[in-house]
Amino acid sequence: MLELRGIDVFYDKIQALHEVSLAIQPGEIVALIGANGAGKSTTLMAISGIAPPRRGEVLFEGQPITRLTPDAIVKLGICQVPEGRHIFPDLTVAENLDMGAFLRRDAKAIAADRDMLYELFPILAKRRNQPGGNLSGGEQQMLAISRALMARPRLLLLDEPSMGLAPLITRQIFAIIQKINQEQNTTIFLVEQNANLALQTADRGYVLENGRVVMQDRAATLLSNTAIQKAYLGI
Amino acid sequence: MDYFIELVFSGLTRGSIYALIALGYTMVYGIIGLINFAHGEIYMIGAFTALIASTVLNILGLPLYAVLILTALAAAVWAAAYGYTVERLAYRPLRNAPRLSPLISAIGMSIFLQNYVMLAQTSDFQPFPALIPEFAFLEPFAAVVGSTDLTILAVSALLLLLLTLLIKYTRTGKAMRATAQDQKMALLLGVNVDRVISITFVVGSALAAVGGLLIASHIGQINFSIGFIAGIKAFTAAVLGGIGSIPGAVLGSFVLGLTEAFATGYVSSDYEDVFAFSLLVLILIFRPAGLLGKAAVEKV
Numbered sequence: 001m002l003e004l005r006g007i008d009v010f011y012d013k014i015q016a017l018h019e020v021s022l023a024i025q026p027g028e029i030v031a032l033i034g035a036n037g038a039g040k041s042t043t044l045m046a047i048s049g050i051a052p053p054r055r056g057e058v059l060f061e062g063q064p065i066t067r068l069t070p071d072a073i074v075k076l077g078i079c080q081v082p083e084g085r086h087i088f089p090d091l092t093v094a095e096n097l098d099m100g101a102f103l104r105r106d107a108k109a110i111a112a113d114r115d116m117l118y119e120l121f122p123i124l125a126k127r128r129n130q131p132g133g134n135l136s137g138g139e140q141q142m143l144a145i146s147r148a149l150m151a152r153p154r155l156l157l158l159d160e161p162s163m164g165l166a167p168l169i170t171r172q173i174f175a176i177i178q179k180i181n182q183e184q185n186t187t188i189f190l191v192e193q194n195a196n197l198a199l200q201t202a203d204r205g206y207v208l209e210n211g212r213v214v215m216q217d218r219a220a221t222l223l224s225n226t227a228i229q230k231a232y233l234g235i
Numbered sequence: 236m237d238y239f240i241e242l243v244f245s246g247l248t249r250g251s252i253y254a255l256i257a258l259g260y261t262m263v264y265g266i267i268g269l270i271n272f273a274h275g276e277i278y279m280i281g282a283f284t285a286l287i288a289s290t291v292l293n294i295l296g297l298p299l300y301a302v303l304i305l306t307a308l309a310a311a312v313w314a315a316a317y318g319y320t321v322e323r324l325a326y327r328p329l330r331n332a333p334r335l336s337p338l339i340s341a342i343g344m345s346i347f348l349q350n351y352v353m354l355a356q357t358s359d360f361q362p363f364p365a366l367i368p369e370f371a372f373l374e375p376f377a378a379v380v381g382s383t384d385l386t387i388l389a390v391s392a393l394l395l396l397l398l399t400l401l402i403k404y405t406r407t408g409k410a411m412r413a414t415a416q417d418q419k420m421a422l423l424l425g426v427n428v429d430r431v432i433s434i435t436f437v438v439g440s441a442l443a444a445v446g447g448l449l450i451a452s453h454i455g456q457i458n459f460s461i462g463f464i465a466g467i468k469a470f471t472a473a474v475l476g477g478i479g480s481i482p483g484a485v486l487g488s489f490v491l492g493l494t495e496a497f498a499t500g501y502v503s504s505d506y507e508d509v510f511a512f513s514l515l516v517l518i519l520i521f522r523p524a525g526l527l528g529k530a531a532v533e534k535v
């Protein structure tokens with residue numbers, strides 16, 4: 001479904017990604033793990049067209065999207081929940097959700113999706129007229145994921161959904177991620193520093209170190225790999 | 236008492252003109268963090284467009300109301316085209332440059348547009364026709380409020396209402412607010428940020444142009460430099476209210492307009508600017524972010 005072929009991404013003269021290649025099949029949950037500063041967020045920004053690669057190709061369903069603008073990429077069905085959630089603080093919860101559906105014109109289906117998400121996250125329904133900035137961290141993460149789902153993405157990119165959340169809330173969020181994947185058949189590319197949780201949720205995983213993919217395997221295999229356990233799982 | 240009410244009307248009239256200009260400053264600042272120094276010139280170009288359009292329309296012999304409405308449309312459209320072009324040529328190429336670069340580009344644009352109009356129209360003041368009709372029903376109150384004042388107030392109120400509806404309820408308005416609050420996130424949701432920025436310039440320029448038409452018709456003459464002082468005053472109003480905030484720009488404009496009216500009315504018109512800027516300094520001492528502005532940390 002998505003393929004990166006040897007992409008190099010630069011911030012001015014600093015190279016953040018070196019020949020990163022990876023592939024995601026339809027219906028999978030794929031995890032990308034790595035230490036702080038490894039280049040995980042950069043990888044997602046390259047896919048979304050915010051940090052376009054200088055070399056290499058990004059393919060979505062076989063078509064190159066490397067030089068497309070961010071809005072064209074969203075239109076194709078790729079939506080990202082960036083690190084730190086980025087809720088619009090002065091828009092209400094309902095308006096934040098509207099922004100997720102910005103490129104859609106099917107008002108009826110949009111309303112139905114909104115109701116579906118309100119059912120999934122009753123707290124959002126309760127707070128629909130409050131500014132997004134008033135929500136707690138966990139509520140904001142639910143809103144951020146819901147907002148992205150309003151775009152009806154076929155590929156959902158999630159950047160550190162567990163960041164700053166209590167373990168209980170994190171577990172809830174990850175359960176929802178699995179539910180979205182199974183019930184809506186949304187393909188998910190999951191970036192996490194919490195490697196343990198990510199690998200328990202995902203089908204497969206990639207390990208990024210200093211901007212390079214250093215390992216890739218089935219998630220269960222990575223979980224039992226002693227080098228991974230030592231470096232990322234704190235075992 | 237009549238005198239007091241007259242001053243209130245005069246202050247509100249000034250205030251609403253300032254508001255029509257200040258909105259452009261505050262919306263552009265809110266969305267790209269730029270102080271668009273060329274905005275006063277857009278207002279001036281709106282006034283000149285109105286002069287040319289109304290002259291042609293008057294020769295055609297159209298009724299006064301038709302002339303006023305068509306002139307306002309022409310001024311708004313033409314000034315909007317200028318605002319759009321200035322952004323495309325002078326600001327967009329510098330979107331990722333250091334903050335000072337677009338500011339210098341803006342000052343350059345301001346000087347360029349002034350000189351361009353001066354070369355085309357000379358530096359002499361040119362008479363501007365009275366486009367606003369005299370209402371017979373106002374005659375008994377002529378001492379406190381004139382037809383022009385009332386028209387300026389009514390037109391500004393209508394435009395403010397339309398702008399509020401646009402920003403609050405339309406898809407474009409939501410995209411404008413979202414872009415102002417978090418540009419990268421707006422991009423990630425598929426908002427064409429460049430287009431939203433263009434729309435912001437177009438709307439702000441059109442509002443300023445209508446302001447230019449109204450005040451020119453009130454004062455009766457214009458030249459190439461009228462955008463400078465009006466621009467500074469409106470910018471002051473925007474800062475007073477909290478730059479980046481739309482309600483702030485409106486409030487700041489009325490506070491400034493009323494202050495000037497009372498200073499002129501009770502002290503002397505020589506001190507009008509002294510009072511206006513003293514007020515600005517005072518408010519910024521006690522509320523550095525302006526009356527309705529947010530603490531400065533938010534805008535990075």
Ligand SMILES: Nc1ncnc2c1ncn2[C@@H]1O[C@H](COP(=O)(O)OP(=O)(O)O)[C@@H](O)[C@H]1O
Pocket residue numbers: 011014016034035036037038039040041042043
């Ligand atoms: N906007 C930016 N400008 C310059 N350097 C950046 C920027 N964003 C990230 N970097 C650098 O790129 C590298 C990868 O960062 P990032 O992708 O955020 O890593 P991760 O998400 O894995 O923590 C880091 O060295 C970081 O300092």
Ligand SMILES: [Mg+2]
Pocket residue numbers: 037040041042083
């Ligand atoms: Mg990151």
